[in-house]
Amino acid sequence: MIKKILRWIKKALLWFFAISILLVVIFKWVPVPYTPLMAIRAIENKIDGNDAVLSHDWVPLEEISPNLQKAVIASEDGNFLKHNGFDFDAMSKAFKNNQKGKKIKGGSTISQQTAKNVFLWQGRSYLRKGLEAYFTVLIELIWGKERIMEVYLNSIEMGNGVYGAEEAARVWYRTKAKNLTKREAAGIAAILPNPRKYKASNSSAYIERRKDKIMRVMRHIGKIEY
16 A cells, blocks of 8 residues: 555656646746636635736737836845845845844745746745745746746736736836836836735835835846846
């Protein structure tokens, strides 16, 4: 019985590795049509008695303003172009501050957030964090930074039922992602910690301060070289 169980586990693991690698290879070239988070949010809205709103329009990275690319680096992952998927200094800082009871953002990189949003569910279990690390390594090796940024900006939640830069630009500023100004890009980046609570336009004083801070950091980010 034990041998049968071990053989089953071995086969299951082999299938998992084969399918996961295949998916990552496919999504290196094919736009990601739907993510687990989109499904979860649709279910949550249905449970709450609301419409399952979903706005998502994929565009290539060339059609997303460099301002938004700089804004998310400035707000979410200042070392995105330097690390290999994990920013251990940021993770250590987040851990130490959380131990002290301070509320700060976690140490997740853009690569980690992309891996989680595209392939996994939301949550804080050790299993999900382990799988997140696994998929982060895969996309860093197979996709590279430019593709990670493209998938990230097309897949993340940027408002209630709003996913990706093109829809965010339309919903918040009635423009296209390629035309976002520095201030507009900073506005979208500023709400990413909680895009269903905050507004990128007609924002609260807190978000306006975040926009100012993000724009200051953006000035020190030169031309993005992937």
